[in-house]
Amino acid sequence: MPQAPEPEKLDVVALVDTAERELAAAATEQALREVHARYGGREGAIKRAVQAAINAAPKDRKREVGQVGNAALQRIEGAFEARLRSLGDEARTRDLARTVDVTLPGRSHRPGHLHPITHARRAIERIFAQLGFTLATGPQVETDFHNFEALAMPPDHPARDMQDTFYLANSDLLLRTHTSPVQIRTMLAQRPPVRVICPGTVYRRDDDPTHSPMFHQVEGLLVDEQVTFADLKGVLLHFARAFFGPATTVRLRPSFFPFTEPSAEFDLSCVFCxxxxxxxxxxxxxxxxxxxxxxxxxxFRHVDYDSERYTGFAFGFGIDRMAMLKYRISDIRLLYEGDHRLLEQFP
Ligand SMILES: [Zn+2]
Known part of the structure; x- marks a missing residue:
């Protein structure tokens, strides 16, 4: 006589079928974990049904029912792991489709490049290096002594009014108004012969729209025996031709600076016309x-050089201005606005 089906066994089998269907249909990892929590594990419906079936089974069949139950629980775990993996694969495929078109060529990196002022400064440094000038630098926060007094501008000197100075509050310090203090520091540190150029940032309280309160200067200093004004003009002419081209000429006009005598303004023949x-x-x-x-x-007296034995010349000009002339930039503000449409023209 055939045995009737055992109801506890059917319950477990039906539960496992339902659980597998729901696990396979879970659309998200969260939904999947919820289904798994409902049916699988120590607390889930299948474990409870298996336990109930074991309890209800006759003593000699409890072991068999337990084995069927364990197999059912393992199937649920297997189905859960498989769906978890396939959901991960689907998510990766979706992400890739959204962010990467693998048929496109790779993006190249756009390298940074130098600012036109830096281009100009380096060109200036190269030209003077060929003439044997070495590079000297100094602090941007200076003492009154280095910025003014040692350059023959004592506290009440009218020439100080020519330079609107940023002073640091309650101190003897200021933002250097020119690169000339580097000349002083150089001469204090070494004996003649001296042949240096000093490029750097300088500061003046200009609120004129054609001026920037911070700009760049380069100064040159040459001290030796028998240095003459003709040497100065020769150096400036060589620089102008190397920087702007061989047709360029230089003109010197008498002028006044506190730290040079005689002094001159120097002009270039117009690079445009x-x-x-x-x-x-x-x-x-x-x-x-x-x-x-x-x-x-x-x-020379301030730096303890013998002015009977040594003579020297000094010159200075704006690097920004030279860059504007060389690269045909009409407005100084363009140099400081950081506009990529301008900067990208100077790779
Ligand atoms: Zn012109």
């Missing part, structure tokens, strides 16, 4: 670019 006259040079054919002169013996 080659001297014919244009808007940039205000139809003069010349562009003012800097100052120069023979080092005043008073400056």
């Amino acid at each position: 080659a001297g014919a006259g244009c808007r940039t040079c205000k139809n003069t054919g010349w562009i003012e670019v800097g100052g120069a002169g023979m080092v005043d013996p008073e400056v």
Whole structure:
């Protein structure tokens, strides 16, 4: 006589079928874990049904019912793990489809590049290096002594008014108004001969829209025996031709600076119209670019150089201005606005 099906066995089998269907249909990992928690594990419905079936089974069949129950629980665990893996694969495939088109060529990195002022500064440094000038630098926060007094500008000197100075509150310190203090530091540190250029950032309280309160200067200093004004002009002419081209000429006009005597403004033949006259040079054919002169013996006295034995010249000009002339940039503010449309033209 055939045995009737055992109801506890059917319950477990039906539960396992339902659980497997729901596990396979779970659309998200969270839904999957919820289904798993409902049916699987020590607390789930299948374990409870198996336990109930074991309890209800006759003593000699409890072991068999337990084995069937364990097999059912293992199937649920297997189905859960499989669905978890396939959900992960689906998510990765979706992410890849959304973010990467693997048929596109790779993105190349856009390298950074130098600012036009840096280009100009380096070109200036190279030209003077060829003439034997070495590079000297100094602090941007300076003492009154280095910035003014040692350059023959004592506290009440009217020339101080020429430079609107940023002073640091309650101290003897200031933001250097020119790179000349580097000349002083160099001369205090070494004996002649001296042949240096000093490029750097300088600061003045200009609120004029055509000026920037921070800008860049380079100064040159040459001290030796028998240095003359002709040497100064020769160096400036060589620089102008190397920087702007062989047709460039230099003009010196008498001027005044506290730390040089005699002093001169130096002009370049206009790089735009080659001297014919244009808007940039205000139809003069010349562009003012800097100052120069023979080092005043008073400056030598401050650094303990023998002014009977040594003479020297110094010159200075704006690097920003040179960059604007060389690269045909009409407005100084363009140099400081960081606009990529300008900067990208100077790779
Ligand atoms: Zn011109």
